[in-house]
Amino acid sequence: MLKIVKTTAYTDMKMGTAGLRKKSKVVLQENYLENFVQSVFDAIGGVKGLTFILGGDGRYYNKIAIQKIIKMSAANGMKKVIVGQNGFISTPASSHVLLMNKADGGFVLSASHNPGGINGDFGIKYAVASGGQCPTAVSDKIYEISKTITEYKTLDVSDVDLSRLGTQKLDNMEIEVIDPVKDYVDMMEHIFDFEALKKLFAGGFTMVFDAMNAVTGPYARRIFEEILGAPEGSVLNYVPLEDFGGLHPDPNLIYAKSLVDLMYSDKAPDFGAANDGDGDRNMILGKKFFVTPSDSLAILTDNYKLIPAYKNGIYGVAKSAATSTAVGRVAEALNIGYYEVPTGWKYFCNLMDSNRITFCGEESFGTGSSHIREKDGIWAVLFWLSIIAATGKSVQEITEEHWKKYGRSYYMRNDYEALDVETANQLMADLEARLPQLAGQTFGSYKVAEAKPFVYNDPVDGSSTKNGLIVYFTDKSRIVYRLSGTGTNGATLRVYLERYETENLNEDVAQTLESLADVSRQIGEITKRTGKTKADVLT
Ligand code: G1P
Ligand code: ZN
Numbered sequence: 001m002l003k004i005v006k007t008t009a010y011t012d013m014k015m016g017t018a019g020l021r022k023k024s025k026v027v028l029q030e031n032y033l034e035n036f037v038q039s040v041f042d043a044i045g046g047v048k049g050l051t052f053i054l055g056g057d058g059r060y061y062n063k064i065a066i067q068k069i070i071k072m073s074a075a076n077g078m079k080k081v082i083v084g085q086n087g088f089i090s091t092p093a094s095s096h097v098l099l100m101n102k103a104d105g106g107f108v109l110s111a112s113h114n115p116g117g118i119n120g121d122f123g124i125k126y127a128v129a130s131g132g133q134c135p136t137a138v139s140d141k142i143y144e145i146s147k148t149i150t151e152y153k154t155l156d157v158s159d160v161d162l163s164r165l166g167t168q169k170l171d172n173m174e175i176e177v178i179d180p181v182k183d184y185v186d187m188m189e190h191i192f193d194f195e196a197l198k199k200l201f202a203g204g205f206t207m208v209f210d211a212m213n214a215v216t217g218p219y220a221r222r223i224f225e226e227i228l229g230a231p232e233g234s235v236l237n238y239v240p241l242e243d244f245g246g247l248h249p250d251p252n253l254i255y256a257k258s259l260v261d262l263m264y265s266d267k268a269p270d271f272g273a274a275n276d277g278d279g280d281r282n283m284i285l286g287k288k289f290f291v292t293p294s295d296s297l298a299i300l301t302d303n304y305k306l307i308p309a310y311k312n313g314i315y316g317v318a319k320s321a322a323t324s325t326a327v328g329r330v331a332e333a334l335n336i337g338y339y340e341v342p343t344g345w346k347y348f349c350n351l352m353d354s355n356r357i358t359f360c361g362e363e364s365f366g367t368g369s370s371h372i373r374e375k376d377g378i379w380a381v382l383f384w385l386s387i388i389a390a391t392g393k394s395v396q397e398i399t400e401e402h403w404k405k406y407g408r409s410y411y412m413r414n415d416y417e418a419l420d421v422e423t424a425n426q427l428m429a430d431l432e433a434r435l436p437q438l439a440g441q442t443f444g445s446y447k448v449a450e451a452k453p454f455v456y457n458d459p460v461d462g463s464s465t466k467n468g469l470i471v472y473f474t475d476k477s478r479i480v481y482r483l484s485g486t487g488t489n490g491a492t493l494r495v496y497l498e499r500y501e502t503e504n505l506n507e508d509v510a511q512t513l514e515s516l517a518d519v520s521r522q523i524g525e526i527t528k529r530t531g532k533t534k535a536d537v538l539t
Pocket of ligand 2: 091111112113276277278279280281
């Protein structure tokens with residue numbers, strides 16, 4: 001039954017911000033997935049006797065890839081695989097199941113918020129025993145091995161039935177098929193006060209959750225409708241589809257358009273939220289009101305005492321450098337630790353493992369806490385609902401009161417997409433070289449205080465990572481430039497704009513940041529080098 005297959009190496013298996021992410025058609029190439037999986041197994045010294053968690057967001061190729069990985073795991077001597085029923089599991093649930101079972105690693109098959117289908121994207125996130133995605137040293141090793149791999153091991157057997165819950169054997173390996181929702185729901189019940197949330201809905205509170213035809217549908221139906229008592233129909237697009245029904249499962253103002261339209265209409269419920277393909281991102285909306293993820297992190301942190309799991313205190317908080325500084329002001333007021341890390345959730349994990357932080361978040365609609373080692377979309381929604389239940393205030397009131405207390409960071413991300421890779425790399429390299437000359441220069445009403453690359457020195461493992469370039473202005477405004485590490489189509493330049501205001505708190509965001517956006521194009525020579533006079537996507 002054991003089959004050793006000769007294979008030819010590929011040279012493009014370098015993991016990005018969150019695992020290996022490729023066009024589906026790239027992953028469909030002969031032995032592509034197998035090469036990657038065997039490279040992971042080899043990089044960690046083999047998987048004999050180990051236990052792995054396995055599942056995915058249900059996108060195109062999920063089912064086939066899971067079967068391949070199961071057979072390869074057995075052929076490589078793995079002891080046990082814990083698989084989500086029918087191959088489904090959300091990224092946060094997978095991290096939880098991994099930690100709960102003290103497993104040695106796990107794969108989540110997902111390209112997160114990128115579209116699915118044969119013309120969309122596919123991806124594999126590889127998590128290690130800590131529950132988070134593998135550190136760079138490990139992904140570098142996998143990449144090296146993948147470039148010279150010559151064979152992989154698998155079993156010549158028929159597919160395993162993943163619809164039946166319970167345990168079965170494949171060769172000497174145990175396969176346990178689990179309900180991917182149950183353990184996750186138990187965990188949420190331990191963090192939040194579900195009785196208070198039931199009362200909120202019993203009192204007529206209305207919400208809509210858009211699962212975007214992706215993995216969170218079953219989780220959201222179970223939690224919001226069945227347990228908490230939100231009326232049936234509160235969860236939209238809840239059946240996970242291989243191509244997400246053509247949706248781009250990225251919960252932001254652009255791609256969650258039908259939800260946004262509803263929330264800005266006169267029929268808006270009290271609360272609106274969406275999650276991404278694999279359930280780790282979230283977007284929060286009130287009636288005709290949008291909360292930026294940067295503000296959301298600040299508001300959750302400021303309200304930690306309202307949640308049973310955190311009421312005795314939190315360690316600290318971290319954000320990616322590109323995320324607005326709003327949470328920094330809360331950390332200062334609460335007198336808790338505050339860290340700025342590179343983009344990518346993996347950088348938070350050491351801080352959580354060492355009890356330096358409890359909460360963390362990114363501007364890219366990611367928020368989470370140390371209950372797992374991934375961001376967690378439904379957790380963020382439950383946190384917001386809990387604040388509403390405890391205060392009796394609306395999303396808008398909560399946010400506006402926050403601005404009054406701390407001031408407001410007007411914030412926006414500008415993405416310049418599908419750039420020529422060479423042009424984008426050169427733009428960043430040349431900008432970095434020009435940074436030292438920028439200090440003291442004036443652009444319109446903005447004067448540069450300092451400009452430097454963002455360098456993170458991890459206080460736990462001592463590693464040093466450079467990610468992005470930051471221009472600081474004398475009025476506390478900032479521009480951050482970096483190239484995306486998750487795109488699959490040329491290069492994407494991300495430019496993050498932030499302007500701090502203590503008085504004009506209710507202005508239009510785009511207008512407030514318009515001149516800073518011009519300055520960002522000027523400083524980065526964006527129009528000159530790419531021909532683009534404005535960004536392709538504004539979030
Ligand atoms: C993007 C986001 C980043 C997030 C990552 C994975 O990465 O910007 O915050 O951690 O997706 O969800 P990027 O494409 O910018 O490298
Ligand atoms: Zn995701």
